Amino acid sequence: MDTGLTLLVIDPQNDFMDMPGAALPVAGAKADMARLAAFIDQAQSRIDAICVTLDTHHSVGIERPAMWVQGDGRDVAPFTQVSSADVRAGKYRPRRDGDLPRVLAYLDALEAGGRYSLMVWPVHCEVGTWGHNVEDELRAAYNRWEAARLVPVRHVMKGMNAWTENYSALQAEVPDAEDPETQLNTRLVAQLDRASTIAIAGEASSHCVRATTEHLVQHMPSRNAGKIVLLQDCMSPVAGFEAQAGEFLDAMRRKGVRVTTTAGLLRDVDA
Known part of the structure; x- marks a missing residue:
């Protein structure tokens, strides 16, 4: 059954906002959320469903500083990239020696996937903390949508497995059997x-x-990438990864995904 316009909001949490106290601030994120909140208010009656994903972690995990030490035993600083070759060469190692086989197997599988190293x-979006909470302005806007539509926002948590990374809300980078x-969240997909439209x-x-x-583009049953709309004015890249964000948008355009702004989508839903 066609459910009209669904808004999928990825990890709109305090720890990613460019404001005091955030653990992993993304420049422009607070303004992104303000624009998204305004869009929700303006398009309130035309939005049929809202799904919010939440990056949800422990303070320890395979991508956390507590897991790693340098070869000489010193701590590994946040924003350090670790490869399987580094570990085999002794440049970095897991803090607990017994974790080495599992760590190497993970790194080999991650790198074979070709998506990320x-x-x-930094420790961010730890469950139960302020940083895990949704940014206030956006939450207030979707609360108003809930009250007007009498439909709850769906919240999807990701990242609680400490032995794999979970950038995607649909599947871990290296699924744990x-x-x-x-594993792939086929129900959410x-x-x-x-x-009819996934913004x-x-x-x-x-x-x-x-x-x-x-x-989503890879696994959606309809294979209809044209129904996906990326709201470019409601997302920003991590500093230093601007090129990767640009490559992503270009690749999605080639697959038929529409890249627009909230103003552009509002024109469409009002037409």
């Missing part, structure tokens, strides 16, 4: 695909928006 990120939560926004265009959109 392991990055040691023993953890169904890391199917639900999104029932919409995507959130943070960051270089990572989690990118990974989620790529998986």
